[in-house]
Amino acid sequence: MTHPAIAANGLHKTYGDKTVLDGVDLTVPEGTIFSLLGPNGAGKTTAVKILSTLITADAGDIRVGGHDLATHAQAVRAAIGVTGQFSAVDGLITGEENMLLMADLHHLSRDQGRRVAAELLERFDLTEAAKKPASTYSGGMKRRLDIAMTLVGDPRIIFLDEPTTGLDPRSRHNMWQIIRELVSDGVTVFLTTQYLEEADELADRIAVLNGGRIAAEGTAEELKRMIPGGHVRLRFTDPAAYRSAASALHESARDDEALALQIPSDGSQRALRTVLDRLDSAGIEADELTVHTPDLDDVFFALTGAATVPARTDQPKETVR
Known part of the structure; x- marks a missing residue:
């Protein structure tokens, strides 16, 4: 059996009379991307700092890379890399x-250091800019260099604390590809982000931190199914077919002007199959079927009660014709 890359149980941290983390449990399997979401001040960065040995927890059992953080912090440091919110690049x-x-x-020899540096600069498409001052780099280039520097020690676990904040959309998508490539090489990534689409796009599992506790955890789809409001929308061009469908699907909400029906659904394959089977049994075929599920915006609002939601670009709804 393989051990989790990260396992934390009963994680507590207070600053004065403010409890930042209140009994947080986290388990991150090896070779996966785990994303921690939460409103500003929820404790995301504090969790990263504790797990990466930068600060100590007040209580909790923590193992990172198979090592007990309390007794073998140096072994943990040897196994991890950290890219914080602010670039560590010297301009x-x-x-x-x-x-x-x-x-x-990292105590590499001169020859080994030059070889590793050259390989990583090439991997991150920075070879042409290698001899230029880092102060002349764009934001995306600095972030790539930041992660390349993190990889010099060949860490198997990487903490990325809001790695794409401030990047333009193209640079953000380039960073996503870099993260995917790291995981394909067997690296485990612990990601905090203010972009909900980033977690939706990348993470194998997502935990939502609120008030110092984990409000919910699961895959993006599992979290979306927790929130009410999902539905299947059927649209017809034939008024007779529309009326027949409305009769067969009596629980649906009708839109007579658009010849459309809306049926409550969690968006799962089973629920969709049930609707289609009922239409088939009645000999009815919809001209357009659209599945609407709550997105991570809805999940974030419902679980945190946040007045504002992290940034996200609009995502198209899935449509089946």
């Missing part, structure tokens, strides 16, 4: 010099 030196500095910190 006064070149990209290559930043990489070689990290190689020195």
Whole structure:
């Protein structure tokens, strides 16, 4: 049996009279992307700092990379890499010099450090800019260099704390591809993000942190099914077919002007099959079928009661014709 990459039980942290983490349990399987969501001040960064040994928890059992964080913190540090909200890149030196500095910190030999730096600069498409001061890099280039520096020590677990904040959409999508490639190489990624579409797009599992506790955890689809409001919409061009369908699906809401029916549904395959079977039994065929499920915006609002929701671009609804 393989051990989880990260396992935390009963994680507590307070600052003065403010409880930031109140009995948080987290389990992250190896080779997956785990995303921690929550409103500002929910404790996401505090959790990352504790799990990456930057600060200590007040209570809780924590194992990272198979090592007990309380007794083998140095072994944990050797197994992880951390990219924080703010870039660790030194703008006064070149990209290559930043990489070689990290190689020195990891006690690599001169030849090994140059080889690793060159390989990572090429992997992150930074070879042409390697000799230029990092201060001249775009935001996306600095983020790529930041992650390349994190990988110098070949970590098997990487903490990415809001890695795409402030990036333009193209740079953000490029960063997503980098994250996917890391995981395909067997790396485990612990991701915090303010972009809901980022978690939806990348994460194998998502936990929503609110008030110092985990409000819910699951895959994106599991979380969406927890929230009411999903439905199947059927549209017809033949008024007779529309009336027949309304009779067969008596629980549906009617839109006589659009010749459309709306049936409550959790969006699952089983629920969709039930609707289609009832139409088939009645000898009716819809001209358009659209499945509407709550998105992570709805999940975030419902679980956190946040006045504002993290940024997200609109996503198209799934349509089956």
